[in-house]
Every structure is written in C-alpha cells, then in structure tokens.
Amino acid sequence: MNPENYVVLAAVLFTIGTVGVLVRRNAIVVFMSIELMLNAANLAFVAFARMQGNLDGQVIAFFVMVVAAAEVVVGLAIIVAIYRSRRSASIDEPNLLKY
Amino acid sequence: MIGTGAARLADATDVAPVIQPLAEASGVFSYLWLLLALPLLGATVLLLGGRRTNRWGPYFAVLMVVGAAAYAVTLLLGMLGRSADDRAIGQTLFEWVFVGGFTAPVALQLDQLSIVFVLLITIVGSLIHIYSLGYMEHDPDRRKFFGYLNLFVAAMLLLVLADNYLLLYVGWEGVGLASYLLIGFWQYKPSAAAAAKKAFVMNRIGDVGLSLAIMLIFVTFGTVVFDEVFAVAGEANESTLTWIGLLLLLAAAGKSAQFPLQAWLLDAMEGPTPVSALIHAATMVTAGVYLIVRSGAIYDGTIFALTAVMVIGVITMFLGAIIGSAKDDIKKSLAGSTMSQIGYMVLAAGLGPVGYVFAIFHLLTHGVFKANLFLGAGSVIHGMNDEQDMRRYGALRKVMVVTWLTFMAAYLAIIGIPPFSGFWSKDDIIHAAFEVNVFVGVCAIIAAGITGFYMTRMVIMTFFGKARWPDDAHPHESKPVMTIPLIILALGSMFTGLALLFWGDIISWLTPVTGLEQTPLPFPTIILEIVTLVIVLIGVAVAIAMYRRDVPVEAPQDVNILTKAARNSMYDDAINDVLVVQPTYSVSRAFVGIDNKGIDGVVNGLAAFVGGSGERLRRWQSGFARSYALAMVGGAVLVVAVLAVVRLP
Numbered sequence: 001m002n003p004e005n006y007v008v009l010a011a012v013l014f015t016i017g018t019v020g021v022l023v024r025r026n027a028i029v030v031f032m033s034i035e036l037m038l039n040a041a042n043l044a045f046v047a048f049a050r051m052q053g054n055l056d057g058q059v060i061a062f063f064v065m066v067v068a069a070a071e072v073v074v075g076l077a078i079i080v081a082i083y084r085s086r087r088s089a090s091i092d093e094p095n096l097l098k099y
Numbered sequence: 100m101i102g103t104g105a106a107r108l109a110d111a112t113d114v115a116p117v118i119q120p121l122a123e124a125s126g127v128f129s130y131l132w133l134l135l136a137l138p139l140l141g142a143t144v145l146l147l148g149g150r151r152t153n154r155w156g157p158y159f160a161v162l163m164v165v166g167a168a169a170y171a172v173t174l175l176l177g178m179l180g181r182s183a184d185d186r187a188i189g190q191t192l193f194e195w196v197f198v199g200g201f202t203a204p205v206a207l208q209l210d211q212l213s214i215v216f217v218l219l220i221t222i223v224g225s226l227i228h229i230y231s232l233g234y235m236e237h238d239p240d241r242r243k244f245f246g247y248l249n250l251f252v253a254a255m256l257l258l259v260l261a262d263n264y265l266l267l268y269v270g271w272e273g274v275g276l277a278s279y280l281l282i283g284f285w286q287y288k289p290s291a292a293a294a295a296k297k298a299f300v301m302n303r304i305g306d307v308g309l310s311l312a313i314m315l316i317f318v319t320f321g322t323v324v325f326d327e328v329f330a331v332a333g334e335a336n337e338s339t340l341t342w343i344g345l346l347l348l349l350a351a352a353g354k355s356a357q358f359p360l361q362a363w364l365l366d367a368m369e370g371p372t373p374v375s376a377l378i379h380a381a382t383m384v385t386a387g388v389y390l391i392v393r394s395g396a397i398y399d400g401t402i403f404a405l406t407a408v409m410v411i412g413v414i415t416m417f418l419g420a421i422i423g424s425a426k427d428d429i430k431k432s433l434a435g436s437t438m439s440q441i442g443y444m445v446l447a448a449g450l451g452p453v454g455y456v457f458a459i460f461h462l463l464t465h466g467v468f469k470a471n472l473f474l475g476a477g478s479v480i481h482g483m484n485d486e487q488d489m490r491r492y493g494a495l496r497k498v499m500v501v502t503w504l505t506f507m508a509a510y511l512a513i514i515g516i517p518p519f520s521g522f523w524s525k526d527d528i529i530h531a532a533f534e535v536n537v538f539v540g541v542c543a544i545i546a547a548g549i550t551g552f553y554m555t556r557m558v559i560m561t562f563f564g565k566a567r568w569p570d571d572a573h574p575h576e577s578k579p580v581m582t583i584p585l586i587i588l589a590l591g592s593m594f595t596g597l598a599l600l601f602w603g604d605i606i607s608w609l610t611p612v613t614g615l616e617q618t619p620l621p622f623p624t625i626i627l628e629i630v631t632l633v634i635v636l637i638g639v640a641v642a643i644a645m646y647r648r649d650v651p652v653e654a655p656q657d658v659n660i661l662t663k664a665a666r667n668s669m670y671d672d673a674i675n676d677v678l679v680v681q682p683t684y685s686v687s688r689a690f691v692g693i694d695n696k697g698i699d700g701v702v703n704g705l706a707a708f709v710g711g712s713g714e715r716l717r718r719w720q721s722g723f724a725r726s727y728a729l730a731m732v733g734g735a736v737l738v739v740a741v742l743a744v745v746r747l748p
Contacts, residue, residue, distance in 0.1 A: 021728050091724045098722030 006047035013040035027079045027091045031072065038068045116395065116452075116614035118330050121189030121208060121262075127177040131190045131207050133170055134217060134260065137163040138253040145246030153242045157235075160245035161228045164252055168221035175214055183611065186211055189262060196265065203323055208262030212612040215459065215605070216259040216389060219466045223381045224252050226584035230474055231373040233580035234481060238371075244284060248377070251277035255382050259389060263324040264313045267390070271309060271354065274383045275302045281378060282370040294366035301363040305353015309390075312346035315339065316397075329396035343397055344404025348411065351387025355441050357415045362671040364438055365422070368430040372477030375430055380437050380473050381466035388441065388462055391448040392455045395613055399452065409449030409535075413542050416442030418669060420549040424556065425665030427654055428487045429476045432557055433469070436513070439546065440465050446543065447528045454531040455613035456606055460599065461524035464512065467595050468521060471509035471588035478502040478581055479561060482574040489560040490652050491569055496562040498574045501582045503562050505589035510558050512592040514551045514635050517628075520596030526628055533627065534618050544631050551638030559646040567652050 013036060020033025042061045049057025083089050124131050141163035145156045152159070178186045187210035196203040209217075228248060235241040254273025261267040276299075283295030313323055319335050320328045332340070351357065356364035356379075367379050378384070391398065391408060398405050416439050423435025444465070447458035480487055482499055496503040512519040515526065525547060533540035568574065576582065599605040606615065620627070654666075664670060719730075 018732055022725060022732065094724075095722030097720075099717040099720045 003047045003051045006050075007044055010040045010044035010047065013037075013043065025090050025092060027082075027089045030091055031075055031079070035068060035072070038064060111619050112615055112617040114610045114615045116329075117184065117611050118326050119184060119187035119210060119611060121187050121326065122185060124188050124190035124207075124209075127173055128188045128190070128209065130170070131174070131188065131209060131260075132192055134167050134174075134221075134256050135207075135253055137167045137170075138249040138256065141249035142246050142253060145242055145249065150242075156242040157232055157245045160249045161225070161232065163249055164221060164228050165225045167252070167256070168218075168225045171214070171217045171221045174209065175218060178209075178211070178214060183607075186611070200321060201317060201323075203263050203265040205266060206262045206324075207260040208325065209260060210612055211608050212389075212393065212459065213259045215463060215609070217256060219463055220252060220255050220259070220382050223466055223470050223588075224248075224377060226587055227373050227377045227381075227470065227474065230376075230477070230581050230584040231371075233578050234373055234477055235371065240284070244281075244371070247277055247280045247284070248373075251281065251378060251383070255386070258386055262326070263322075264316060264328075265323050268306075268309055268313060271350075271386065272306065274378070274386060275299060275306070275354075278302070278367070278378050278383055281374040282367045284370055284374065288369070291369040294363070294369040298363040298367050301360050302353050305350045305360055305387075308346040308349030308353065312343050312350065315343050315346065319343070325393065332396040333400055335400065337401055340397055340401040341403045344394075344401045345407060347390055347394055347397070348404065348408050351390050351408075351445070352411060353387075354390075355384045355387030355445065356438050357387065357411050357442065357445055358418055361415060361418065361438055362668065362675055365426075365431050365434045365668055368428070368434050372430065372473060372480060375434070376470045376473035376477065379434065380469035384437060384441055385444070385462050385466065388444045388448055388458055391445070392458055392613055395452070395455050398448075399614075405449050405451050407449070409446055409539065412442045412444070412446030412449050413539060414442070415439070416446060416542070416546045417549070418442070420546050420553060421661070421665050422668050424549065424553040425662050427490050429479065429489050429492075429557065429561065430473070430487055432489070432553065433472055433476060436472075436550070436553065437469060439550065440469065440513070443525065443528055443543070443546070446539065447531060450531050450535045450539075452614040452616045453534050453618075454528065456609045456615050457524065457527040457531050459609055459613070460605055461521075461528055463599065463605070464520040464524040464592075464595050467588055467591035468509040468512040468519075471505060471585065471592050472513065474581070474585055474588065475502050475506040475509065478577040478585065479506075479574075481577055481581070483568070483572055486569065486572065489557065490650060490654065491567050491572075492561040493564045493568070493650065494562070494566040495574055499576045501576055501585065505582075505585040506558065506562070508589035509592045510554050512596075514554050514639065515547055515631065516635070517632075518597055519593050520591070520599075523596035523600050526631060529631055530620070530624060530627060531617075533620055544634050547631055548634040548638040551635040552642045555639045555642035556646055559642065560650055564647070564650060567650065 017033045017035075017037035017040060020036065021030050024030055024033065042064050045057040045061045045064070047057075049055055049061075079089065082094060086093065141160045145152055145160055148156070178188075187208065189206060189208050191204050191206040193205050194202065195205045228245070231241075231244065231248065235244050238244065251274060254270050254277055256270075258267055258270030258274060261270055279295045279299040282298055283292050285291045286295075316328055317323055319339050320331055322328060349360075353360045364379060364384070368375055370378075398408070419435045419438030419440070419442055421435075423432045423439060426432040426435060440461070444458045444461050447454035447461065479492065479495060479499065479502060482495075482502070483492065486492075508519070512521040515522045517523075529540055529543045529547070532543045658666075667673070719726075
C-alpha cells in the first residue's frame, strides 16, 4: 500500500480537472472540474499526512472542504443569475469585462 | 598764442606717474559720498514716487545735479588748496565683498583724474538737465526721463569715483542700464526699442571683456583695488598684461563705440536729443577712454596692447568721419563725429604715456563742444517740428540766431580753429602721434581734414543756403531755458581749451596720475600746427564748394560706392549680421532642435512607448474566462518548472 501511488492519483485527477476547466464550455461542468481539482488536492494532503505519520494534512483537508463548499455556493448563485438573464450556461458568452 | 603752444610742446619731458597715497577724507571732502547720493536720491524719489512727483519731480532732479555740481566745484577748490603730491582723497563707505582673499570695498577715490570727470559730468549734466526742462516740456513721461537722467549721472559718477575695478564695473553696468532706458525712452516706437536692445547687447559684449579682465587682474595681482594693482603692475609678466590690456580694450570698445563694436551708436540717436548729448557724446562713451587711461600702469608694460588700442583708435577715427560725412540725419552725422573724436582719444591713449594726458584733455574739450553741438541740433529739431533730415533744413541762421551762433562756436572748436578749444587738444594729440609714429600722425591730420569737411557740410546744409523747409514748418528760436545752456556751452567751446591749458594748466594737473613723456620733434611744432590748419581748411573748402549750390531735397542715388557705403554706415549692420547674428541664430536653432527633438524626443518617446505597449497588452483582457484560466495554468506550470529546475541538483 504505497502512499506514493495516491499522490500520483491525485496528480492525475488534478490534471483531468485542469483540462476540464480549460476545455468544457458549460459553466456547471467547469465548476465540476474545479471541484475535481480541489478533491485531488485533498487526496494529496491526506496521502502526505499518511506518509509523514501525523494528522496535519487531514486537518487541512477539512479546511479545503469547507472553502470548496463556500465557493460552490457563491459560484452557483452567480451562474444561476447569469442563466436567468441570458438563458445560456456557456462561459464564453459573458465576455463584456474586456478591453 | 600759437607760439606759446609751440614752445610748450617742444620741451622734452619725462614724468612718471606716482601712486599717491590716499589721504583720508576730511573737512570739505568728508561728504564725498554726497556726489553719488544726490543724483541717486533724485532718481529714487522720481522713479519710486510715481505720478505724485510729476509736477515738481523734474525740478527736483535738476536741483540734485546742480547741487552735485556745486559740491564738485568746492571739492576742486579744496584740492587746489593742497600740494601737488597730496591731492588724492579716499573714502571707504563700507566693506562690500570679502570672500577668502578677495576684498572689494565700496570706496571712493578722488584724485586729479576723477575730479575732472566729475566736473565734466556734473556741470555739463546740469546744463543738459536744465535744457531738458524745455525740450521735454510737452512729453507726458518727463518725470521718468529726469529720473533716468539722474540715475545715469549717479552711475557715471560711481564709475569715475570707484577705487577698485569691481566697483567701477558696477558703475559701468549702471550707465549701460541708463543708456538702455533712455534710448528706448519712447518705447512705443519699435525702432527705439530695437535700438535700445542693440545698444545694450553690444555693450554686453564689451562687458564680457571687462569681467574677464577683472578676473585676470585678481588672479595675477591678488587684488582689484587700483592703487594696489598699479603699484605692482610692472612686475607681472608681459603676456598677462597684454591679455588684460586687450580685454580692457574690448570693454572700452563696447562702451565707447569703437570698432568693431560701433554699430549701436548711430541707432542710439533714437533717444531724445538731451540723451544723445549727455550720454552718447559727453560722458558715457568716454568711459572707455577713462578705463584705458586709468589702467595706464597696466598698459605701460605691454607694447602690443597699446598698439592695438592705437590701431582701433585710428580705424574708428576714419570710420566715424566717413560715416558722418554721408548721413543726412543731423543727429546721425553728429554721432559719426562722436565716434571719430573718441577715436582720436583712444588713439592718444594708445600712444602710451606720451598721449594719456592729451586723451583726457581732448575728452574734456570734446565733452563741452559736442554737448553744445547736440543741444544745438536739438534746438533746431525742436524748432523744425521734430524734423531731423538736414536736406529739409537750410537758411536757419536767419530764424534761429542764438542757436546758429552757439553752433558756430562749437563748429569752430571741433574743426580745430585757434584759439577755440578743439585746436589745443587736437593739436596736442597730433603732436603726440608724430612723436610715436609718422604714419599715425599723418592719419590724424587727414582725419582732421575730414572733420572739417563733414562739419562744414552740416553747418551749410542746416544754417546756410536756401530754405528747403516742409510746408508746415515754422522754425523759431527756442526758449531761454534751452538757449541759455547753449550760450554757456558755447562760451565753454570757445574758452575751455585756453582756460584749461594756460589758466589751469591741465597738463601738470593730470601728470601725477597719468605720467607724461614728451620728445621734441625734428621739426618745429608750429609747422605741424600750420599744416593741420591748412588740411582742415581744405576740408572746409571742399564742403563749401560741394554744398553751396542747391542741396537736393531727395538724396541723390547716383553716388559713388564710398558714399553709398557711408550712407549705410559702412554696412556695419550687415557685417555684424553675417559674422555674429546669423551664427548665433544657427547655434540657437540647433540647441532648440536638440531640445525639441532630442530631449523632448526621448521623454515623449518613452511616453509613446509606454502608451503603445499598453495599447497592445490590453488586448489580452479578452473577457473570456477560459483564456484567463489558461493563463493561470500556464503561469503555474512555469513556476513549478522553475522550482523544479532550481531544486533539482
């Protein structure tokens, strides 16, 4: 049961999440990918905690989960508000904050 | 009379100048500073008092100068009462500059040389002030005029009474300022404003010479006080003395309108005629001669600089005479004459100890008869309703008798007819010139002939012949306030020479300060005097022959090339333009170009660069959230890569 494998898994999950953020057009799917990245970070923290033999990583994982939850609340609220006015969940269309 | 003069000049003399110890100012001399304070007070009250002083201001100014003149006469009497080697009085007013080893006190030195200048300035100045009461009667700015005149008198007195070069420089600048203010007095006339600027700028070039000379004097001698410098002047090395001498010559050339800085004098005639009389004839333009004679101890050690002085004097003597012969404006012709006569003085000063005294003697007689000529011209101009073109004069002797007679007195003086004053001083200079160099002496005699020509031309065109007046002219004699100074000056033109020479003995009065060397000539002096007189009379005869017939009212255009050149003042403006003005403009334009394109270019270029890059960079803010996300990921990858590379080993 090599904890290093879990770190590799976390890296893979993070990369998948990053690609999802960059490639997918639907805002909800982008959010999902962000959540995936956050969970990958959590996995990495817990794996390191196991490797180090103390519980510091697990404590930080708790913090990350709380922050993720709060961020999802705010983000989904914004997406719902945008969907209500534009009838579309694409993140490419609202591009008015530009030069 | 002529015989006495000949006998006087025939003796050989060799008197060295002495550095007279400065006696402390006491008794009648203890108010020496009053000479400066009175005109300065006049100037301050009039210029700062403003319109309130309009009514009584001019009279106050006249009173100040007359007071200074009266005090100057008492000072002279006081000096006469002292023995010949104890006539120098010094009065220190306060310590002005004391920096390190350099001290320059505000101190006055009254010796035989400065008292004659003080008398000339104050007495002729008083007469001109009184004359101006009449001449400027209708001018709304007359209070300002008198204020400036007083300022000039104060500055000129400071110049001649200073006991060190730095204080002299203050007076030098002061008269330059007064000259600027007075030439441009009618400042609403663009020609007057331009003339004032021209005079000031050309004077400034000379002033550079004076400042450099003062610096050089301080570096060489460690002091700028006259007596201290002259005591050790003989010990400095010759090339240093030559440089000082040449720089002082540059200063004198600027102030005294000598070649090559002479172009401003004719334009300076834009000022009111009393200004031309006081500043540009009798006093300010003679400051250069004063400087050279005062610095005699320096010039004695450098033959090269003395020769340069002499050459400048000869050139200007001819230049002024030729210009004066062709000008139709009466004041400009007199200005040419002034240039020429100061050339005589500079020539005499350039002869060394042989000529210093005679330069001052001619300066004094010239001051009187030139002021007379200018005031007379002013009277004519006033009577002819401000017409200055001699071609519109003619036959004025019947209408303006007093002016005519006084003008004639000065005319006979300036051309050198015995026993009028100019004869004595001019012949002394010619005699001294022959002692040094035959060629210079011949030049002086020829210039005397030309003087006879142009003065006779002026007199005939103005007072004789047929009347060529414009239709609305009513020439009339001027009021007594103007004619009485003319009469006094005419008496001076007639008798100053005799009085100074035989009654007052100006030569031995001045010799303790200037020194005198005289060698007898191989021929009797009376031959010289007769030859000079003959040449002068030839000049007079030529003028009579040319101008006794009708003088055309419009100047004839088909004249020879010399006349054309002389009418254009020998193209001095054109020469100055090519040699100095255009190169200065080019340099100025180059610097402006460097400033605009170079320095501003760099600054503006930087701003443009920042702006341009901003223009391009802002397009990255596309508004697409995914592009931002890509950028963030890219940056994170970069940071991780760098960290990996750094930490790997």
